[in-house]
Amino acid sequence: MMQDFLPPRRLLLGPGPSLVHSRVLHAMATPLLGHLDPVFLGVMNDIQTLLRRTFATANRFTIAISGTGSAGMEAAVVNLVEPGDAVVVGINGVFGTRLATLVERCGGKAIRVEAPWGRIIEPEAIASALQRSGPVKAVAVVHAETSTGAWQPIEPVGRLCRDYNALLIVDTVTSLGGAPVEVDRWGIDACYSATQKCLSCPPGLAPFTLSDRALAAIKNRRTACQSWYLDMALVANYWAEQTRAYHHTAPISMLYALREGLRLVEEEGLAARYARHRLNSDALIAGLMALGFDPLPLPGQRLPMLSCVSLPPSIDDAAVRARLLETYGIEIGGGLGPLKGKVWRIGLMGESSTEANVLTLLNALEELGIRYGWVSAPGVALQAAARVYSGGTGS
């Protein structure tokens, strides 16, 4: 017989999942209701209300998709892109690259606007792509590029989309709940996220919102959506209070968890939550820089929930991360694709974003650095972080 599962204690400081509050874990263990039970339909209503506040939108179509953040990305693309449609895609990391792949799997034409990994996509580059190309169905960009830590400005891209009559698709998988996401003010038409980042729930759902412009585009499709599971015209009939038509069985326990996670966001308040992410990130970066790590994105373009830093040349990536995990129980992330072995991705997301966690990680790194010889003077990282917490300057 297979043994009981008793996982080791982990401090989750990677690119997600983040730590989950005990209230959310308890919500996961709540006995189930049927997915058409009136009480459960109330849970769905609550989630819609809370998600609208988090996305800063009045969109009536604001739901949680029954899949992970990647399903959210796929849903945005397969519902809005039809064969032959041109889509401008900003590519500066793994997730922009994935967006372009998805556009092509829909028979769309991806017009790639590329920037070096770690940099943002300059709005001017998107403007000139729109100028050069013929009519474009949509522009797709990643707000928080989880593979590089770059923080993409969305508002100027939204203005361009209005000028060129293109829909705006934005990936906020890593940013939602940790930095402002202003769906209505920025003119976003399709916005998707995930639960296991700054919302601090387990992975498994994709918060998702569509503007009325996006809904009109779906209504006017020439072809059936190639996905049935992610066909938002059908999913809408399950979430809408007027219809509640059976489509698939909602992941009930995950929705319990999301409701509770969003309540915690609400109790803290979005402004306080964003400020907490900013402060802890500044302290972390100050400490890491004191240890010789170098942030990949430029100042002012660094995400407050995910720091991507180049390693000092003397550090052995795999060995140190394994040691952090095995001895200290701390998970951080390595680099993806061309950044593999060259960077670390350290997440301070949701419940993981605390002063205690910043200090615990910096302390562990100092100890390992002294043992392996890439830190000479003890205390430099903790002192640099402490200066930020006591009101000194951050990054």
Added chain:
Amino acid sequence: MMQDFLPPRRLLLGPGPSLVHSRVLHAMATPLLGHLDPVFLGVMNDIQTLLRRTFATANRFTIAISGTGSAGMEAAVVNLVEPGDAVVVGINGVFGTRLATLVERCGGKAIRVEAPWGRIIEPEAIASALQRSGPVKAVAVVHAETSTGAWQPIEPVGRLCRDYNALLIVDTVTSLGGAPVEVDRWGIDACYSATQKCLSCPPGLAPFTLSDRALAAIKNRRTACQSWYLDMALVANYWAEQTRAYHHTAPISMLYALREGLRLVEEEGLAARYARHRLNSDALIAGLMALGFDPLPLPGQRLPMLSCVSLPPSIDDAAVRARLLETYGIEIGGGLGPLKGKVWRIGLMGESSTEANVLTLLNALEELGIRYGWVSAPGVALQAAARVYSGGTGS
């Protein structure tokens, strides 16, 4: 501020979700690991091992898809069906109908073999469709049609698929863990299920297995799979021990739950579990027939985990089900599509399949029947069920 969520107590006897064992609920509340943590990869290995036993297969590609059972259906179709492919689809309820829709959304040609709702698809009808049509890529049938309670024989369909060199796709969403599913012996090439039926876990994952023939068909595709999220060639690289390549973030807590749910299946033993489902279903049917309900499928074709029964004419469907839910806390299912208002679908799945639950439901129905006048003599249903439990004959 939004209130705490304190759901009412429910006895889940509908078409899913079923009741969830407290060990599974506790597993859901286990603190999270990263989705690439070596300990979590061990959880994935355990699930593969346990699922292979439940599916009775040696298929190395045996995983849990990060979506509900409907995502499993979509994954089977979008990976195996390419534009222009012909697929014979058995249609005798909602889920066969959905399979045909999915084939068409892939650009495939669905050759519909229809039977009245409640009846099985006769293997002879599939044989003659195969004879009449040209080469066929696959045959798709539903083992347990959740909308009608019909129990489809698979083995003869498997023989036909071998004769005509077609792949066999089988929906075991409702059957897996409650009745024998013999993937290898029956010659199934793609088999998908769900967690919230006879496996008694929360909804959110689709157990899924592919034969080597199916994997070869995927490898030899002429076109890219139209879904990226459900592209099994990519997902395989995440589940395979040799690669573990990041694809999407697995729904970690759901996988904890599935591991524990499958351990419970293992502890009970498949044979004992199937016998339990059979016995409780026989008792339920005996009791319902004593109350004037009439099973929709023919004897010998009735699912042991989901009973679909026509209502006596004097019963008001919606009113009685609402009363069952509100007064007794018992959920049962109504009819779908053309059966709406005409049948009930009563699930005795996994943890829900107990003698106590059968007697509780029959007792509630007798009480309501006496109150509303469609039962004259008290005790008839309970006596009929008791005869089954004491060794008398069932349906």
